[in-house]
Structures are given as structure tokens and as C-alpha cells.
Amino acid sequence: MSGDCDSTTATRDKFLFQQWHSDVSNDPENTREFVLLELKARLLRLARSYSKNPVLSSDARDASLKNSSPNLAKAELMACHIARNFKSRLQIKDIAECVDLHPDYASTLFRKTFGLTLNGLITRHRVAEAQRLLISSNDQIIDIAFAAGFDSLSRFNRAFKEVTSMTPRGFRKECRLNNR
The missing domain is CATH 1.10.10.60 (Homeodomain-like)
Known part of the structure; x- marks a missing residue:
């Protein structure tokens, strides 16, 4: 049953991504913001469902990320921390602390990885x-x-x-x- 659900979800997501791409391609000025909001909502729903039913334990998931590239993994973890906590007061030192890095190094690593500052x-x-x-x-x-x-x-x-x-x-x- 889970495979059917995954297949249905994948098909629906593929359709959504095609629709969003079409919307932005045909009318970029008027649809870009709506598409970004829809995309963000979809990603948040995926993240929420993943955190409720993780395929891997959080320790295994973190280990998997760390094995791919330590710097990329830490940058991704910082981005996830921001996505989960952006409504609250966030300080660079707290974000860096969640991945055990010095704030200056965390800021530099994040900017080099994503081309964007933490703030x-x-x-x-x-x-x-x-x-x-x-x-x-x-x-x-x-x-x-x-x-x-x-x-x-x-x-x-x-x-x-x-x-x-x-x-x-x-x-x-x-x-x-x-x-x-």
C-alpha cells in the first residue's frame, strides 16, 4: 500500500512541478510569487510528513548527510533549522551551534554552499x-x-x-x- 501511495504522490508532484514550470514560463511576472508560495507549501508538507514518518531515524539520516559531504550536510542542516524556526528570533550563533560550528565559519560555509547569507x-x-x-x-x-x-x-x-x-x-x- 505504501508503494501505491508513494507512486501516486510522485505522479501528483510531477504534474505539479510541470504546471508550476508552465505557469512561470508563460507569465513569469504575475505567477512567480504564487508558484514560489505553492512550492514552499508543498515542501513544508513533505518535510512535515517526513518528520512524522521518517524512513530513517534522525541519527541515521544525519549520518547519511554527513557521509555525503560534511560541509554540504552542515549547510543543509542549518537551512533546515532556519526553515523550522524562521518565525522566532534566530541568531547566527544559535544556528551555528546546532551544527557544532563557530558562528563565523558557519556563516562562511553557508554562503559558499548556497550563495546566500544565513540572514x-x-x-x-x-x-x-x-x-x-x-x-x-x-x-x-x-x-x-x-x-x-x-x-x-x-x-x-x-x-x-x-x-x-x-x-x-x-x-x-x-x-x-x-x-x-
Whole structure:
């Protein structure tokens, strides 16, 4: 039965990825953000189901990652830690500690592996969460900023504009106009 479920899931995911690719290829400006949000939601569901029903124990999974490439494994573990905790206050030293590295070395390793800083990934996760909330709720922007993990409205507005090239209010307005 599990094989059938895996096959069905794989078929559905293949269809979804083809649809997302088609959407972005045909209308990159208007669909990119929605596709990224859908993709993030799918990946979070996969991660949640994996953590509930892991094929390998967490020790075996960590060992498997470490055997592939110690640096890649540590960078991936840091990225996973960020994905699970981006809404809370994250400090570089805490992220580095979760993989037993010095904060400076962890930052350098992560940037070299992914071409993005640890803070950059945290910000992207928070902005993606804010985009999801802006699209799916009528909450005030300040409440969305705090719910997504930002410490202040000004930092949220600055980060949102850096990542999306628009203000949160403009993003919400454009999404609502496009969904009429």
C-alpha cells in the first residue's frame, strides 16, 4: 500500500512541478510569487510528513548527510533549522551551534554552499510567509510583519521591498486585483 501511495504522490508532484514550470514560463511576472508560495507549501508538507514518518531515524539520516559531504550536510542542516524556526528570533550563533560550528565559519560555509547569507535565508523565509499571509488573510500589515518573524514594521517594510521590489500594501493590492 505504501508503494501505491508513494507512486501516486510522485505522479501528483510531477504534474505539479510541470504546471508550476508552465505557469512561470508563460507569465513569469504575475505567477512567480504564487508558484514560489505553492512550492514552499508543498515542501513544508513533505518535510512535515517526513518528520512524522521518517524512513530513517534522525541519527541515521544525519549520518547519511554527513557521509555525503560534511560541509554540504552542515549547510543543509542549518537551512533546515532556519526553515523550522524562521518565525522566532534566530541568531547566527544559535544556528551555528546546532551544527557544532563557530558562528563565523558557519556563516562562511553557508554562503559558499548556497550563495546566500544565513540572514538572507531567514529574511526570504519571513517575506515568503508574509506574502502568504497578505494573500490569504485580511490581517493588518503590522500583525503580519510580527507573525512572519520580523521585530519591527520598518525592518519588515525594508526587507519586503528588497526581496519583492514592492511594498507589502502594494503586493496585497496587486494580488487582489489579479484574482478578480
